[in-house]
Amino acid sequence: MDPQILLGFLLTVLPIFELRGGLPIIVEYAVRNGIPVWPYFLIVLILNILVVFLIFIFFDFLHEILMKLKSYRRVIGTILTRLQKRIGKVKNNMDRWGYLALMFFVAIPLPGSGAWTGTLVAWTLGLDRWKSLVAIASGVIIAGFLILLFSLGLFS
Numbered sequence: 001m002d003p004q005i006l007l008g009f010l011l012t013v014l015p016i017f018e019l020r021g022g023l024p025i026i027v028e029y030a031v032r033n034g035i036p037v038w039p040y041f042l043i044v045l046i047l048n049i050l051v052v053f054l055i056f057i058f059f060d061f062l063h064e065i066l067m068k069l070k071s072y073r074r075v076i077g078t079i080l081t082r083l084q085k086r087i088g089k090v091k092n093n094m095d096r097w098g099y100l101a102l103m104f105f106v107a108i109p110l111p112g113s114g115a116w117t118g119t120l121v122a123w124t125l126g127l128d129r130w131k132s133l134v135a136i137a138s139g140v141i142i143a144g145f146l147i148l149l150f151s152l153g154l155f156s
Contacts, residue, residue: 004029005040012047018114019048019144027151037152045144048115049137055119056129084126098127099135106139109146115139 005026012022023044030037066072106118115136122132 002029008040009043009047012044013051015114015116016111018116019044019140020109020111020114020147023144023147024151024154027148028155031152031155037148041144041148045141048140048144052115052119052133052136055116056123059120059123080124083124098125099131102127102132103135103139103142106136107142107146109143109150114143 008022008026008029010022011017011025012019014021023041026040026044027037030040063076067077102118102122105113105121106115118136118139119132121127122129122136
């Protein structure tokens with residue numbers, strides 16, 4: 001497999017870059033070599049969505065380990081407790097609008113607003129995992145199409 005494609009796939013699963021960094025590299029390669037973009041596009045979407053599962057597991061595992069450290073527990077534990085109390089007060093609105101807001105947040109094709117950050121927000125707020133996954137995956141798909149259209153216009 002071409003190193004440019006591998007770089008695109010790697011960027012797709014890394015925080016900050018995600019599909020916003022990986023997809024344009026892959027589209028440029030496909031357009032330059034006259035090969036179809038769609039198979040690569042679908043792989044990028046799937047990779048970016050699958051990484052959400054790993055991020056949830058990572059946050060759960062890392063948080064449990066770090067909670068054993070007094071300084072982490074004092075700072076982060078306090079912040080999470082306060083956030084979760086505030087979320088409890090607006091739980092009905094969160095169920096109604098929170099997942100939609102999460103989807104649109106992830107869909108914004110800017111660095112720092114992708115699946116990694118969306119998963120961190122969902123994890124921090126203690127949102128339902130499956131609803132969060134659907135919202136984040138929907139946002140990834142929207143962002144993917146926006147970036148694909150931009151990339152095709154830029155490289156064609």
